[in-house]
Amino acid sequence: MEFDTIIHDGTVVTANEIFETDIVIREGRIVALAERLSGGATRIDAGGRLVMHGGIEAHAHIAQESAAGIMGADDYYTGSVSAAFGGNSTFIPFAAQHRGQSIDDVIATYDARAAQSVLDYSYHLIVTDPTPEALNHQLPRAFKRGITSFKGFMTYDLMNIGDDGMLNIMTVAKKYGVMTMVHAENKGMVKWMNARLAEAGLTAPKYHAQSRPELAEEEAINRAISLSKLIDAPLFIVHASTEGGAAIVQREKVAGARIYAETCPQYLAFTRADLDKPGMEGAKFICSPPVRDQRTQAVLWGHVRMGTFESVSSDHAPYRYDETGKFMNGVDIPYPKVAKGMPGIAARLPHLFSEGVLKGRITAQQFVALKATNAARTFGVTRKGSITPGFDADIAIWNPEQRRRITLADQHDNMDYTPFEGMELTGVPEIVINHGNIIVETGKLKAREGQGQFVTRAPVDMDARKGHLAKELDPSQNFRAGIRP
Ligand code: URP
Ligand code: ZN
Ligand code: ZN
Ligand code: ZN
DSSP, X not given: OXXXXXXXXXXXXXXXXXXXXXXXXXXXXXXXXXXXXXXOSEEEEOTTSEEEEOEEEOOBOOSOBOTTSOBXXXXXXXXXXXXXXXXXXXXXXXXXXXXXXXXXXXXXXXXXXXXXXXXXXXXXXXXXXXXXXIIIIXXXXXXXXXXXXXXXXXXXXXXXXXXXXXXXXXXXXXXXXXXEEEEOOOHHHHHHHHHHHHHTTOOSTTHHHHHSOHHHHHHHHHHHHHHHHHHXXXXXXXXXXXHHHHHHHHHHHHTTOOEEEEEOHHHHHOOGGGGGOTTTGGXXXXXXXXXXXXXXXXXXXXXXXXXXOSEEOOOBOOOOSSTTTTTTTOSSOOGGGSOOOBOOTTTHHHHIIIIIITTTSSOHHHHHIIIIIHHHHHTTOTTOSSOOTTSBOOEEEEEEEEEEEOOSGGGOSSOSOOTTTTOEEEEEEEEEEETTEEEEETTEEOOOTTOOOBOOOOOOOOOOOOOSSOGGGOGGGGTTSOOOO
């Protein structure tokens, strides 16, 4: 057999199994799992290491302007490099529509930006302006490009699309086999809380947590799920941060609703005490939904273990701690004017491995499911997510014993801070391979800018069960007519 690379002597961990094998790679694909093979141009000795699928980061804001016009600090080069150093081999950032912009224009814009990526990539499309033209023509075209997830916001004045807008998007999504994602927070509650806190002069970063109460997320998650159940469209709840929200997701899953969800490292690692750091330091921890408390962290870890969440995703939203980012609207500003979001694309997996696997909260197999396999299945990445012959050779080789203190420098992003600074974590992704190419090797970047490829995704959640709509109104009538990207 001809082949390019053998990964020799590693302990392979998949979402289901742990076993010893060599992995044989040819032309970017895994071609065999075998023993005692010799040859191959490259032989990687993975003795004493864990060999896993590379991370598939399903929630990141890369080269994305906020609705208020603030460009995040990472472009597709720095963002993908940072992801790679964090053990990811593929990522799916957002491509965000500004109101008035056509979806075709959004995709063309992000295609140009993503041409810098060192990793394979796709996009989730953020829809802020679901006009009839967008719904009937532009979104179907996006689907035919292999973009099989659309996201809607229930909060933010410049982004939310209302319950009817969510229903319209879910209807198109169901028709084609697309996943709808939702940022679920009650817009009115947040607005009202902001006004009350402003009246009382309570505008320091720590009040960000109070301004977006747990109830705002719980209510919106419940409502979003109700909307999805009306038409029985699948729904993915992003960045769930509350005990109540997670409980609703769990209950609805058990009841058979087509609900998927993620939480993020910040809700497992930080609390509102971090928002109360001296001066404006707390602004480094402002993200939405806000970080909560220690009790919530423990409950969320329980849900990570129980399978309530498909993934733990970074929600990497990098705004520098300066006038280009957090303080775009000025220094010493009230919390609502601070750019919202935290970096973490390089810290997600080291944190989840160290705090999750090594502390006995999840198994190594769950780690693989939460970092890659479930995201691949949920979002239609059919040739990635598993160490299986025929699949892309996207692999991360981890040293499970190396201990280190997190620094900004080893995030390799374009940020001037990391919220994880100083945290002691064990386990380092030493070698990261995307499509058979070594991207990162023992702290060194081996990739060329632009070598990542766009990943065409397949329809998702093919199960076309009936919702509460009359048959004549059910969008899935057209669903199995063989429409494929
Ligand atoms: O605070 C965050 N997560 N910023 C990114 C925008 C969003 O809410 O998804
Ligand atoms: Zn061997
Ligand atoms: Zn969000
Ligand atoms: Zn986000």
